[in-house]
Amino acid sequence: MKTKTYAGIPEQYAKLDQSKIVLIPVPYDGTSTWQKGADKGPDAFLDASANMELYDIETNSEVYQQGVFLADAITENSSPEAMVEAVHQATKKYIKKNKFVTVFGGEHSISIGTIRAFNEMFEDITVLHIDAHADLRESYEGSKCNHACAVYEASQTTNLIQVGIRSMDIIEKTVMDEDKTYFAHEMAQDDNWMDSAIDQMTDNVFITFDLDALDPSIMPSTGTPEPGGLFWYETLEFLKQVFEEKNVVGFDIVELCPNTVDKSSDFLAAKLYYKMLSYKFEGEDIDDDFESNFNDSLNGANKFSKFNDEDDY
């Protein structure tokens, strides 16, 4: 990693003990099928973040002062399954430390690990999946941990709501719940889609944000750009409403595939991440404790004792 702290913030805001937020980079690109390069996403994102102004006008806040701990990047890539397990364990480790955990990919298969961790740690979870692609294949090219399978497990184990979808295989219709799917061509004509989607959410919401959900005109640097995507302000309007009305327990952002010529996508990703943090902590004093409400009573405390070792990852 080029930067020592997230966005170059002062050390005092970057220590694990004092941080409410943890950022885990996962530079993984093991299963992408078209343009490679999502493994370069976290570095480009961190580089852009370090060049971003840290006062958010809209929320009148400097959310970095809540503390952002930049965790060691997860570099396990011996197999898709091993990578997913490493992400799963690291995510769970930091949730157990009562942190607001965020993950930056990497391609979308990393989300299988993040979602699994959040689903184990929080009750009755909604996965809000914002993406151009349905990602509902049970397995693809011989693995259940392929990017094309990113939310298959979530479709079976959580309240999955899909937004921005405009590309899929017909076989995915057998898995998809069309009542909870917001297709891009319908969103373009329906002013009510945001309220409708939020009405379908349970209180605890995890957001997995594939950057190719956005229109390629504002987000060209992604592995599989699809026309007809979301624009900046409608995306922020929707996210702000979700953060206001629901308990967002964490999020991941994936599929930044940077190119050396145009860094605007890297900057958009940096800004999107910071906006989501700003919405999450809007109105919260710097000194307030972060109130996580994960439920460990169902799982038994001892099961997680191995995550107490901070040096494992």
Ligand SMILES: [Mn+2]
């Ligand atoms: Mn996608």
